Amino acid sequence: MLDRARELDAADPLNGFRDRFTLPEGVIYLDGNSLGALPKAAVERVHQVVTGEWGEGLIRSWNDAHWINLPQRIGAKIAPLIGAQPNEVIVADSVSVNLFKLISAALKMRPGRKIILSEPGNFPTDLYMIQGLQEHGLAEQRLADRDTILEALDDDVALLLLTHVHYKSGAMHDMAALTKAAQDAGALVLWDLSHTGGAMPVDLNAVEADFAVGCGYKYLCGGPGAPAYAYVAARNHEALSQPLSGWMGHAQPFAFQDDYTPAPGVDRLLCGTPQILSMSALEVGVDLIAEIGVDRLYAKSQALSEFFLECLSERDIALELVSPSDSSERGSQLSFRHENAYAICQALIARGVIGDFRDPDILRLGFAPAYLRFEDMAEAARHLAEVLQTGEWQRDEFNQRTAVT
Numbered sequence: 129m130l131d132r133a134r135e136l137d138a139a140d141p142l143n144g145f146r147d148r149f150t151l152p153e154g155v156i157y158l159d160g161n162s163l164g165a166l167p168k169a170a171v172e173r174v175h176q177v178v179t180g181e182w183g184e185g186l187i188r189s190w191n192d193a194h195w196i197n198l199p200q201r202i203g204a205k206i207a208p209l210i211g212a213q214p215n216e217v218i219v220a221d222s223v224s225v226n227l228f229k230l231i232s233a234a235l236k237m238r239p240g241r242k243i244i245l246s247e248p249g250n251f252p253t254d255l256y257m258i259q260g261l262q263e264h265g266l267a268e269q270r271l272a273d274r275d276t277i278l279e280a281l282d283d284d285v286a287l288l289l290l291t292h293v294h295y296k297s298g299a300m301h302d303m304a305a306l307t308k309a310a311q312d313a314g315a316l317v318l319w320d321l322s323h324t325g326g327a328m329p330v331d332l333n334a335v336e337a338d339f340a341v342g343c344g345y346k347y348l349c350g351g352p353g354a355p356a357y358a359y360v361a362a363r364n365h366e367a368l369s370q371p372l373s374g375w376m377g378h379a380q381p382f383a384f385q386d387d388y389t390p391a392p393g394v395d396r397l398l399c400g401t402p403q404i405l406s407m408s409a410l411e412v413g414v415d416l417i418a419e420i421g422v423d424r425l426y427a428k429s430q431a432l433s434e435f436f437l438e439c440l441s442e443r444d445i446a447l448e449l450v451s452p453s454d455s456s457e458r459g460s461q462l463s464f465r466h467e468n469a470y471a472i473c474q475a476l477i478a479r480g481v482i483g484d485f486r487d488p489d490i491l492r493l494g495f496a497p498a499y500l501r502f503e504d505m506a507e508a509a510r511h512l513a514e515v516l517q518t519g520e521w522q523r524d525e526f527n528q529r530t531a532v533t
């Protein structure tokens with residue numbers, strides 16, 4: 129398989145992009161869906177921002193280095209990756225905080241309706257943000273399994289909130305169909321694109337989605353804790369109102385008025401001062417992912433995961449695949465169920481194959497297509513097969529639950 133992998137790498141049009149990332153020697157990194165790798169250009173850029181723009185420019189850099197426009201500028205660069213217009217996306221805060229703003233905005237736009245509909249097992253923060261608003265009497269959570277979501281849509285539902293690609297299983301929702309069904313029921317729709325943006329194309333405008341949020345530090349390679357992005361369809365800009373009415377979301381922040389007047393469009397999603405250092409690193413990741421192109425990234429991620437499965441079956445490894453077996457129904461990851469998933473994951477990490485474990489029994493392998501090779505697939509499959517076939521995972525050191533991640 130290694131020979132075939134090398135042939136596939138030689139023919140891979142994205143082959144050259146691996147060199148644009150820093151990857152440690154001896155590591156096969158299958159966790160880019162949790163923290164994307166470091167683009168080499170980010171080192172230089174952050175250094176320049178710290179020493180030049182901050183060190184030398186000081187306060188002048190808000191204007192001279194255009195810090196003040198970073199949230200809009202990076203938002204406009206993310207927009208084409210998710211099928212949005214440049215003025216529909218802004219970079220700010222975390223996914224969690226943006227969920228709070230947009231769930232609140234949706235409730236305000238649907239007076240008389242309080243239900244936020246989601247699915248059990250959605251990413252915890254998505255559910256927790258609903259529950260926080262529920263605790264304050266502003267929302268009511270309703271959860272329905274994937275196959276019953278349509279039936280759960282009634283005229284009490286203000287908002288359907290779903291994660292497009294499930295963080296644990298990698299299963300993808302039918303965004304067009306669910307958006308339409310929710311809107312037909314009079315509800316608004318908010319998509320969490322954390323495992324979508326930068327890994328595969330998605331067309332928010334085409335499906336007429338109302339709102340979306342997404343993560344900066346996963347496939348966009350923005351660095352640990354990179355700010356998130358938020359999308360609001362242009363038709364909702366007028367009605368958009370969110371309770372974190374901070375001064376940066378004011379129409380004229382530097383007029384220092386006593387009364388809040390929201391800035392136009394998505395600018396009113398800003399709250400406090402933007403995180404300039406983090407945003408500067410994020411911009412490098414976004415530029416690089418945009419240069420490679422989400423269509424090519426998606427095609428390669430499908431090819432990588434298919435090849436990985438082939439390598440496993442070649443080695444007679446039959447693990448229970450939790451992700452959809454049809455690559456067109458999943459995101460850029462493969463998840464396997466095994467009662468000893470934790471120990472298997474630890475044994476792989478000890479061999480330099482970094483994937484992750486999701487409680488209670490999921491081994492999750494992410495295939496960030498920008499920097500992984502087919503050779504990595506063949507090697508990772510070999511390591512996984514050896515860990516299982518030798519019983520290496522049974523060693524004590526791999527069975528003591530310690531760290532998170």
Ligand SMILES: *Cc1c(COP(=O)(O)O)cnc(C)c1O
Pocket residue numbers: 222223224225251253254291295320322323343356
């Ligand atoms: C990673 C992830 C988040 C992260 O939220 P933060 O508030 O930025 O930490 C949110 N939703 C999903 C689906 C994720 O996978």
